Amino acid sequence: MPISQHPAMPDPLIRRLKPTDAAPLRQLRLDALRETPEAFGSSYEEEHTLTLDDIRAWVATDIENAMFGVFIDGALAGMTGVGRQHRLKMRHKAQIWSVYVAPAARGRGLARRLMLAAIDHAGGMRGVRQLQLSVTAGNLAARALYESLGFAEYGVEPEGLCVNGVMHDERLMTLRLAGD
Numbered sequence: 633m634p635i636s637q638h639p640a641m642p643d644p645l646i647r648r649l650k651p652t653d654a655a656p657l658r659q660l661r662l663d664a665l666r667e668t669p670e671a672f673g674s675s676y677e678e679e680h681t682l683t684l685d686d687i688r689a690w691v692a693t694d695i696e697n698a699m700f701g702v703f704i705d706g707a708l709a710g711m712t713g714v715g716r717q718h719r720l721k722m723r724h725k726a727q728i729w730s731v732y733v734a735p736a737a738r739g740r741g742l743a744r745r746l747m748l749a750a751i752d753h754a755g756g757m758r759g760v761r762q763l764q765l766s767v768t769a770g771n772l773a774a775r776a777l778y779e780s781l782g783f784a785e786y787g788v789e790p791e792g793l794c795v796n797g798v799m800h801d802e803r804l805m806t807l808r809l810a811g812d
Contacts, residue, residue, distance in 0.1 A: 642705045644737075646745050648753075649699040649711070651688040656708040657701065658687045664711075664732040670768050670795045672730065696726075696757060700749045702733065702742045709737035714750035716757055726754040728765040731774065743774075747781055755809050762806050768793065769801040783807045 649657055665676040690713075691699050697715035701708050710733035717725045728750055733742045754763045765783065767774045783805040792802030 644709070644740065644742055644745070645703045646700060646742075646749050647703070648749075649691040649701045650693075651691055653691060653701060653708065654684045654687040657691065657699070657711065658682065658684060660701075660708050660711055660732070660734065661730070663734065664730070667735070668732075670793060670798075670800050671732070671771060671774070673766075673793065675795075698750070698753050699730070700746050700753075702737070702746055704737055709734045710742045710746055712743075712746040712750050714754050714763070716754075716760060724759055724761045726757060726760045726763050728754075728763060731765075743777055744781070747777065751781065751807065751809075760809060762808050764804070764806050766792065766802040766804050769803050775803060775805075778805050781807065 662676060662680055665672055665674065665679060669675060697713070699711060699713045702710040712731045713729045715727055715729075717723055717727065728747070731743055731746065733746070751763060754760050763783075765778065766789070767778060769775075769788070784807070785803050785805050787804040789802040789804060791799040793800040
């Protein structure tokens with residue numbers, strides 16, 4: 633029976649992460665960076681030295697930046713971040729980052745639900761007109777998810793990431809939001 637139809641699976645909870653979520657968030661990010669290093673602009677080597685205080689600062693309450701998590705039976709199983717550009721001329725844009733769901737929790741639509749939470753958050757930011765993200769060209773499942781949510785590709789950054797000496801193109805995508 634597929635995991636998404638398993639009757640014993642508890643309902644997942646999607647919520648904004650808080651400073652008290654720092655320890656499980658740090659572990660999930662490190663797991664993600666080890667499992668799929670080509671999917672992130674950051675690296676395990678850079679992030680394994682971050683302290684819990686560093687992580688708490690990421691998720692501190694801020695109206696223009698947020699990280700969302702999906703919890704299954706109380707355990708953090710997925711994450712994504714969204715944040716507004718800070719420069720005056722780019723404040724009409726927000727960025728999605730760190731979309732990840734742990735392998736054991738995949739196949740249940742959790743990445744979609746995380747993305748919808750991030751899109752909703754960005755849509756509530758006054759003056760934000762578009763949401764942007766980048767995705768490794770070879771990550772077909774993520775690209776399909778983003779396209780199904782209305783994101784459209786607007787460019788390619790050739791060799792945008794170098795992971796262990798291997799170059800990966802990055803697909804640049806945008807979603808137009810209803811501006812105010």
